[in-house]
Amino acid sequence: MTTEQATVEARNWLAATAAPGRQWLLLAAACQALDTAFTVVQWAGLAWVARDVLDGSRPSLPGSGLLLGGGLLSAGAAWSTTRFQAAGRRRIAEAVRRRLVRGLLPRGRRQVDPDPATAAIATVESTDDIADFHAQALPQRMSAPVSMALILATTAMVQWPAAVILLLASLLIPLNLRLAGLFAKEGADVRMAASTRLAAVVLDSFRGMPTLRNLGALARRRTELAGAADDLNATTLAVVRRASLSGSVMEVVITFSIAANATYVGLALLGYVHVGVGMTLFRGLLVLLICPMYFQPMRAMAAAFHSGERALSAVPAVSGLMVEPSAAAESVPPSAESVTVALDNVRVHFPAAEKPTLQEVNLTIGPGTWTAVAGPSGAGKTTLLSLIAGVRPPTRGTVQWSTSSGTSSPRLGGCAWIGQQTVLLPGSVGDNITVGRPDASPTEILQAVAAAGLGDVIARLPQGLDTPLGEGGAGLSTGEARRIAIARAFLSEAGLWVLDEPTAHLDPDTEAQLIVALRNATRGRTVVVATHSVALARSADVLFAIDDGTVQQAREAART
Template structure:
């Protein structure tokens, strides 16, 4: 990469990083305002402390005014601090959530890619690098916006108390930008090395887990253990280097700050003793001197925070190339139709799909219409492309040629993720109660909604015999469910989502005949008025469909069509 290309990439990374803050910007602006208020209230608090200290040193009892100002300012400052942390946390959460939503959409196989994403890099981007970006914005944005206001306020107060002390602060602050620049240069090199070492370790760990049986069979465990140790040692070394650079830049700043505070303390002390007199400066009193000394360290606090944010900024910039390549662009819902509660007609018009690495299309020239409120089944041998076809209908993939549309009375749109209910061969049960697992279909569902979903899925008898009914825990240490019962959990989730389109991928696979028959009845009951597209090998499930297609050699043909009343 040439110097010009590197410069362009850096500018683009900075622009992308700035745009990533948009989902949480409103909250971070509120945090900046609270941070400035915290500075103002802290000055009030120190004013009260100076009044109380002056009274005590003079041998008098502290005045009620001084105590009131001290405790009132402290409470207000604590409230502003709490509000700052709260707004920062919400802003950080919004940014991370928005990035992860785009990552999930980008990592799914929708659209055309030159190749599949590297699993280790994708996992690192989703789990760690997203947090690096959100942490940077949550830390730096409020500080960057509030620092000028806070520093100007402190400098103004110091100038009103003793303008020579303000001059000392101003002269010392002129040395800070050079230190911040050095901190940024140190941080960038270290952050790049740390990101590369982290990605390598993640790749080695993931490959080790995926190929553990093979490594054991070829007696390569010891060699892989050594490789893991080297990767971990590289990450440890780069992390220590980052800490060392941060400590060095922090030490330089500490010297400047310490010198400034010491100079001010010396000036104030000599002025109080009468050794130094500046005719144009206000008369030095104990109150003025104490308050100037108390607010002096506050002047440098925003600068210290900004120096620390240089390290998080370079970590975030290092994360941008790794994460931005996976992201899907934010999409607008303005042109989407919502199938929830509405009949949906699915139309495939001359649809073909060819994977980037394949020589021939997997699917070609498909024309299919799934009428609203009907069952459409697709049968065919394994590897014929049934699951791929369902992924096109559900919006997981985009066709290479042709169009897939969802038609409802309110309009038409291309399929979009989350717009339909999907039930596959495997039902994932998460730690929690049965109710929690069903509520995944609609997190805000109430108890009555859950009970309707349970009844629709044919789970009522199963739930009735459980010790805690819907609150019965599942998983390790909890209740176990059979494969058929787990599928009914999936049906209840889909019913709760109120989707008008259900896409089913071998929903009765690996079930005995009796359980399959019961599940078909449950599916029929739960999908009344819904459109169902199902891929299956099951003769019984194919017979229950209103329209049956056969899929072979990438093409589709009608096998049977009948009208059900």
């Protein structure tokens, strides 16, 4: 695909994202046009009142009425424009973020997980760039011709030579808008790259902080972070300079036009120029008041060029993350039946990897059994679990779930997943337990608490299940947080549990207690657990080992 074709596709994609908020933005455009009309009425009233005052008489009632009424109506139209723009912007941003979330969450198509920095920039900053552009550009694009035609027609009726000056000046504006667009595009691309780099450095720093500290590499990482921040500052200032330069060119044209009209009005009032209809004080004041309004839509459209190029630079990152799920990959409620899992000739080969992560994997996991998967870090344990859970499709081969109801491919949401880290959301303990089933009854919640061995923990909390947790789960230990994860999984009533290092980083006593809680909570369910823990491996019914991409049954293990 050529660069020109890619740009056209990006512009078409960007235009399509405006659909959710288009109705509100069209209302904003109508209000902007009304604002212009009411402002013209207001300035006519002001010119009328000013003429009366300069003539030494009292302001007339019609002039005062036009000034007051036009001002109130203009303020109302401007307020409505802002509200409609905000509503349209919000709906566009929400629609884009919903599609992004569907693309970022595992849906069965994606072979490689998205880069966290790119995903963060796309979700937070790039989405706002797209919504801001539409909220700014679409109303301006619809209302600008109407507003400018209205002002030009009014000026022509009052004093047609002034309208000719405005028309001649406006012929230079499109060239300036194109210049603004070229400057904005170059700067927006560079700034997007700098933002992504800074986000990547920050995310990597937080994820690897313990390792960096142990290696004594904090000073080096601090230097990299400062360098990335300086690059972003430099590119941002460059964008500002380009915008100022292109804006200055436009201001020169606008200032010249207004000055030419002011000169014409002054000379006509002094009697040195006799072009057009006879110049009066009212006509001259009205022309001087409404001429600057003629260029206001052009200023707004020039600003929209800059926001448009920022939005266009964001399109590849945002659209690339929007992987639409297939029907088979959609999330479904879990089944309470115990599941048999069968992998047949499964192979997983990531595009950037030299060799397959998993190859020729053939195994069957019986219903209601505990199966442990052991192996060194990076051997493919988590990849195997993601295949079983339906998070990722195999490059080749099949993965099947079987129950008494029949056989199917893994379905997202059809099993319970517990990982190394338990995400605790701001809210109460009860809210965190029922995050997957907010409609769970008090009896079901208490059953989940008992199954996870959380009874003693809840009893010591000041407000029991209603005890609030801070962001990140302040007030609970790692083991207690894992028990909340077990209670969540128990509430899901899933017949298949997939556990990724559920006892990692726990002391032996806490680990032993957690294993007991897991065994109690999963009675009659099929459990697949990846672990480095000898104690957890010994508690399994079957143990598989991963080595060099192959999976072999290590032993039949007796339950402890």
